Amino acid sequence: MRQTVCRLPVTEKPPLSPTTTLTKAANSTAGSSCGSSSDRRECQPRSRRLSARTAPGFAFTFKQIERHTRFMHTLSMSTLRTTRSRARRRFTRAAFLVSVLAVTCAHAAGTAVDAERLAAADAETANWIQHGRTQSEQRYSPLDQIHAGNVDQLGLAWSLDLGTQRGLEGTPLVVDGVLYFTGEWSAAYAVDARSGKLLWKNDLNVDRDRGRFACCDVVNRGMAMWNGKVYVGTIDGRLVALDAATGDIVWDTLTVDLERPYTITGAPRVVKGKVLIGNGGGEYGVRGYVSAYDAETGALAWRFYTVPGDPSKPYEHPILEKAAATWDTSGKYWEIGGGGTVWDSMAYDPELDLLYIGVGNGSPWNRHIRSPSGGDNLFLSSIIALRPETGDYVWHYQTTPGDGWDYTATQHLILADVEIRGETRKVIMQAPKNGFFYVLDRSDGRLLSAENYVHVSWAERVDLKTGRPVETDNSYKDRGVYQFPSPMGGHNWQPMCFHPGTGYVYIPARELAMMYRQDKSFVYNPNFWNVGMEVMKDVTVPAWMPSDLVRKVGAASAQGFLLAWDPVGQREVWRHHSESPWNSGALCSGKDLVFEGTGRGYLDAYDATTGTRLWHYDVQQGVIGSPVTYTVDGEQYVSVLVGWGGAFGLSFGFASNTRENPSTEGRLMTFKLGGSAQLPPVERPRRLPEPPPQTASKEEIAQGAKLYHHYCVYCHGPGGISHPNLADLRYMDAQTHRMFDGIVLGGAQRDRGMIGFAGMITPEESGLIHDYLIELGHNTLKNEQAQGSLWSRFKSWAYTVAGRIADWGVGLLRWLRDAAD
Numbered sequence: 001m002r003q004t005v006c007r008l009p010v011t012e013k014p015p016l017s018p019t020t021t022l023t024k025a026a027n028s029t030a031g032s033s034c035g036s037s038s039d040r041r042e043c044q045p046r047s048r049r050l051s052a053r054t055a056p057g058f059a060f061t062f063k064q065i066e067r068h069t070r071f072m073h074t075l076s077m078s079t080l081r082t083t084r085s086r087a088r089r090r091f092t093r094a095a096f097l098v099s100v101l102a103v104t105c106a107h108a109a110g111t112a113v114d115a116e117r118l119a120a121a122d123a124e125t126a127n128w129i130q131h132g133r134t135q136s137e138q139r140y141s142p143l144d145q146i147h148a149g150n151v152d153q154l155g156l157a158w159s160l161d162l163g164t165q166r167g168l169e170g171t172p173l174v175v176d177g178v179l180y181f182t183g184e185w186s187a188a189y190a191v192d193a194r195s196g197k198l199l200w201k202n203d204l205n206v207d208r209d210r211g212r213f214a215c216c217d218v219v220n221r222g223m224a225m226w227n228g229k230v231y232v233g234t235i236d237g238r239l240v241a242l243d244a245a246t247g248d249i250v251w252d253t254l255t256v257d258l259e260r261p262y263t264i265t266g267a268p269r270v271v272k273g274k275v276l277i278g279n280g281g282g283e284y285g286v287r288g289y290v291s292a293y294d295a296e297t298g299a300l301a302w303r304f305y306t307v308p309g310d311p312s313k314p315y316e317h318p319i320l321e322k323a324a325a326t327w328d329t330s331g332k333y334w335e336i337g338g339g340g341t342v343w344d345s346m347a348y349d350p351e352l353d354l355l356y357i358g359v360g361n362g363s364p365w366n367r368h369i370r371s372p373s374g375g376d377n378l379f380l381s382s383i384i385a386l387r388p389e390t391g392d393y394v395w396h397y398q399t400t401p402g403d404g405w406d407y408t409a410t411q412h413l414i415l416a417d418v419e420i421r422g423e424t425r426k427v428i429m430q431a432p433k434n435g436f437f438y439v440l441d442r443s444d445g446r447l448l449s450a451e452n453y454v455h456v457s458w459a460e461r462v463d464l465k466t467g468r469p470v471e472t473d474n475s476y477k478d479r480g481v482y483q484f485p486s487p488m489g490g491h492n493w494q495p496m497c498f499h500p501g502t503g504y505v506y507i508p509a510r511e512l513a514m515m516y517r518q519d520k521s522f523v524y525n526p527n528f529w530n531v532g533m534e535v536m537k538d539v540t541v542p543a544w545m546p547s548d549l550v551r552k553v554g555a556a557s558a559q560g561f562l563l564a565w566d567p568v569g570q571r572e573v574w575r576h577h578s579e580s581p582w583n584s585g586a587l588c589s590g591k592d593l594v595f596e597g598t599g600r601g602y603l604d605a606y607d608a609t610t611g612t613r614l615w616h617y618d619v620q621q622g623v624i625g626s627p628v629t630y631t632v633d634g635e636q637y638v639s640v641l642v643g644w645g646g647a648f649g650l651s652f653g654f655a656s657n658t659r660e661n662p663s664t665e666g667r668l669m670t671f672k673l674g675g676s677a678q679l680p681p682v683e684r685p686r687r688l689p690e691p692p693p694q695t696a697s698k699e700e701i702a703q704g705a706k707l708y709h710h711y712c713v714y715c716h717g718p719g720g721i722s723h724p725n726l727a728d729l730r731y732m733d734a735q736t737h738r739m740f741d742g743i744v745l746g747g748a749q750r751d752r753g754m755i756g757f758a759g760m761i762t763p764e765e766s767g768l769i770h771d772y773l774i775e776l777g778h779n780t781l782k783n784e785q786a787q788g789s790l791w792s793r794f795k796s797w798a799y800t801v802a803g804r805i806a807d808w809g810v811g812l813l814r815w816l817r818d819a820a821d
Contacts, residue, residue: 113175113225115272119350126631128174131222131267132495133628135348136415139497141629144590145636146673151593151605151615155675157637158196162189164666165725166753167217167624167645171267171495171585172668173225174630179639180244182220183666185211185753186234186264188242193639194632196670200247210236211753213261215283215529215714216647218753221344221493222267224275226295233264233277239293241275251298255279260286260337261526266344271355271388274301278342278357285363285530288340292391302391306340306359306379307333319393323378328371336524338370339363340380344493347413347428348388352443355388356428358410365487366532367404368477369522376401381409383430383438385445395445400434401468404476405458405516406487406531407434412495412585414505415442420449420568429567431496431507433489436462436469439567451570453563454490454511457483476516476533486514487535488558488581488647495585495626497594502608504564504573506594510581512558527760529714558652562586562596564611574611576604580658582648584640585626597623597640599648601659603669617671620663620682621725622649639670644725650715664724684724688784690734691777696768704772707765711757720776727754729773730780737777740770 113129121127121134125142132139146154162168166184173180178199179191185206190199211218214235224231229241229250237256242249255277256262261284268277274292282288287309292301305316308324311334315321327333345358359382362370371377381400386393400407409432417424420439428442435456439448450462459469474481494508517534524530560581564573580599587595593614594606599622605615625641643666644658663682696704709718715726722728732740742748744766747756757766786792 112228114227118270126174127176128172128628128630129225130173131171131224131269132347132412132414135271135350137345137347137412137495138414138416138500138588139495139586139626140499140588142590143629143631143636145631146593146629146638147590148592148607148614150673153673154605154615154617154638154671155673156617156677156679157670157672157675158677159670159679160191160196160198160668162643162666162668164643165664166643166666167219167649167725168641168643168666169217169219169221169265169493169624169626169646170641171222171626172628172639172641173223173230174628174639175225175244177632178244179668180223180225180230181641181668182222182232182267183641184220184643184645185218186220186232186236188223188230188232188240188247189668190230190244190247191668193630193637193670196668202242202247202249204232204234204238204240204249206234207236208750208753209755210263212527212755213281213284214263214265215280216265217645217650219265219646220267221265224268224270226270226273226275229295231268231270231275231277231295233266233268233279235263235265237262237264237279239264239268239275239277239291239298241295241298253293253298253300255291255293262286264343266342269346269348270295271348274388276346276355276388278344278346280341280343280360281337282339282341282343282360282363283365283529283531285336285524285526286339286341287334287337287363288342288360290342290346290357290386290391292388304384304386304391304393306342306357306382306384307338307377309338310334317393326376326378328373328375330373331369331371333363333370333377336370336530337363338377338380342410344410345413345430347415349415349426349442352426353387354385354394354442356413356415356442357384357386358382358408358413358430358432359384360408360410361406362403364522364530364532365404365406366518366522367402368475368518369532370404371402374402377403381407381432381434383409383413383428383440383445385442397438397440397445397447397467399430399432399436399438405434405483407458407485407489408432411489411491411493414496414498416498416500416567418503418568427567429498429505431491431505431509431565433485433487433492434458434469435485435490437505437507437565437567437570438462439570449567449570452490453507453565453572454509455484456490457513474516477518480515480517482513482515484511484513486512488512488652492647494583494624497586497588499588499594499608501591502564503566503568504608505567506586506588506596506608507563507565508560508578508583508586508596509563509575510558510560512581528711560599562594562606562611564594564608576606576611576613580622582622582624582646582652584623587627587629587638589629595627595629595638595640597625597627597642599623599644599658601662603627603640603671619667619669620679621665622658622662622723624649635672637670637672639668642667642669644723649723650726651713651717658723662724686784687731687733689731689777689781690737691732691774691781692734692737694771694774694778696771696774700768700771701775704768704770704775707761708769708772711761711765712769720773730776732773732777737770737774741766744769 164184170182179193187203230244240252262279262281273295278290288306291303308320339362341360347356362380381403382396382398384396399409411432414429428440431437435454436450437453438450447467458474459471496507519533522532558581560578561575563575578598582599584597594608597603601621603617619642622644627640629638720729745758
């Protein structure tokens with residue numbers, strides 16, 4: 001007979017206290033059925049054998065605790081005098097076991113997250129136990145120890161250097177004094193929330209070759225927690241359950257077909273004992289879906305496809321047969337995939353028992369290629385409600401019918417009860433990429449209201465009777481169309497927050513346009529982007545064009561701001577310009593605060609009612625992670641991941657307006673009132689380019705520029721303008737130039753995510769790209785050596801003027817487009 005004392009995630013060692021450090025080895029997936037890239041295609045979910053290390057939730061008895069603590073007990077007893085009585089030894093032994101049991105059960109309580117606790121998350125003000133804090137995803141915390149009257153006294157409590165240099169987009173979880181979060185390449189961490197001490201790290205043995213299919217950096221947006229385990233989706237398409245106490249893998253399952261360019265960057269959610277995960281890859285060409293896995297075993301429970309597949313085969317769900325009628329089969333969309341990936345947002349209403357998912361863009365983006373005769377192309381760019389236990393379809397609302405601009409509906413979903421025309425309505429709210437803010441009845445998907453929250457030129461308005469947009473003349477089939485918003489959207493993945501005190505939603509918004517134009521020479525290539533149009537970032541930047549001019553004009557063409565939006569009145573309340581178009585998610589807290597990080601490298605706090613900035617802290621590099629707040633021992637903290645990257649960090653460095661000399665150290669930073677810790681100064685010695693002599697002709701350099709902007713621009717940016725977190729190819733040293741073919745073709749830097757492209761580009765093409773970069777290196781060297789000269793200062797002034805003219809020009813184009821419409 002087994003006596004159950006408390007339910008625990010069991011380990012071979014005494015359970016970790018919140019101040020114990022355990023760093024996991026890089027190959028900690030050993031023993032999993034998905035432990036190497038070679039066998040993942042046939043991977044099946046498999047828990048390790050039922051042992052003390054891996055049995056999830058296995059119940060301890062006094063006998064088992066005694067075995068776990070025998071070694072420590074022996075050490076403690078060795079200090080006793082051998083002359084003490086047996087009774088004294090028994091008493092000491094019993095007291096020791098009771099103390100171990102007390103610590104163990106206390107730690108177990110910190111990871112005992114179940115359905116009841118998730119549903120009641122709003123009452124757990126000390127914790128942040130879900131991605132959006134609660135199942136409604138409001139990202140509001142009622143904690144008010146930090147408020148408008150004292151927020152200017154916030155200081156750094158501690159920071160943890162992560163040794164990373166790529167984008168950190170995650171939202172940490174906080175459960176009973178422990179912070180859980182993800183970093184670059186899907187690595188998982190646990191940290192003491194009070195001190196910042198690392199408890200464990202597991203890099204999950206990710207196959208870094210899959211990074212080439214990550215459109216928007218090798219980022220990860222977070223974890224989910226359930227019954228002593230944390231869950232992570234990986235860049236190579238796996239869903240992994242980890243023991244929350246140790247970081248050991250409990251189960252590990254492959255969720256995608258590795259023959260297709262799928263990735264995972266979004267945070268899983270847990271509903272009714274099922275772990276929900278989507279995927280990405282829409283820019284390359286995949287078919288989207290969301291999957292549910294048993295939280296204890298990793299077994300697949302159900303899968304819902306968001307777009308129809310090959311029409312010659314049976315459809316997986318009855319609703320897909322109806323969806324297929326909205327696609328033109330002459331486009332053979334299923335060969336590229338069709339798109340519709342569920343790569344980010346989800347929310348759950350336990351009262352209605354509805355799971356809401358946001359669906360992404362088409363593959364390819366170009367609807368004239370994907371579905372030549374038109375059609376809505378369901379369920380692209382839609383919000384879908386499903387039954388979480390079965391995956392059955394309930395309702396949908398499509399924000400952008402027949403999307404042809406990458407106007408995804410994967411952006412943050414918020415559930416709230418708001419008063420509209422004197423009636424309390426259960427609503428779901430979203431500000432998708434297309435620039436309109438939607439308020440829907442979340443019980444049936446009926447549109448209640450929609451207004452543009454940023455400048456929009458693709459549609460005049462949303463018709464409230466039909467629920468459809470009234471589109472302008474926006475076809476780019478036969479001509480280029482300069483259109484707002486760009487594929488970066490009026491709002492992207494960065495989460496909004498809803499403050500119940502003000503009733504406002506706070507949106508990390510931007511205004512940026514793009515020239516949409518048909519790619520008449522489009523040919524599907526499974527190794528690269530397949531969007532079917534000449535996107536603006538593919539416009540070739542010639543080697544002679546000064547990079548400072550490109551940056552000044554680029555930064556002037558894009559604006560970013562925190563926008564306070566009244567969802568009932570559908571109106572802007574206030575906005576605060578962030579100096580960068582790519583910023584962090586928002587956090588609402590207490591009676592009167594909103595927090596946001598900026599691409600310029602600051603964490604800011606605002607008065608939620610007026611928009612007055614109350615606090616401005618230098619974190620040394622761009623912030624794209626989302627802040628959270630929690631308490632430990634009654635003291636309130638604010639934590640955020642700091643690490644520049646993401647789509648803008650890779651492809652749009654020329655327009656991101658980042659600081660000149662940023663830190664390149666990824667960090668978790670935590671603040672409290674009166675905090676006095678300091679970051680180390682940024683020490684990055686000036687490094688000059690070391691290009692070899694240029695031997696190429698002008699024609700060869702121009703060819704190289706075209707090839708670079710076709711193959712390399714998505715990671716290294718137009719004109720080679722990149723952030724120091726990623727290789728800035730204008731500043732290559734002599735050794736890198738000598739190794740160029742070995743890196744580009746041979747994959748000499750595969751461990752950093754730079755795979756070899758042999759078989760995808762030829763040695764001749766690699767040489768031409770190198771010629772272009774050598775020319776960039778010489779021009780950059782000349783500019784660096786001329787720094788401080790009168791001519792250099794004059795050029796800097798002239799470029800600033802050019803940027804202002806560009807800003808004026810963008811405004812003029814916007815006015816002309818509005819007038820034409």
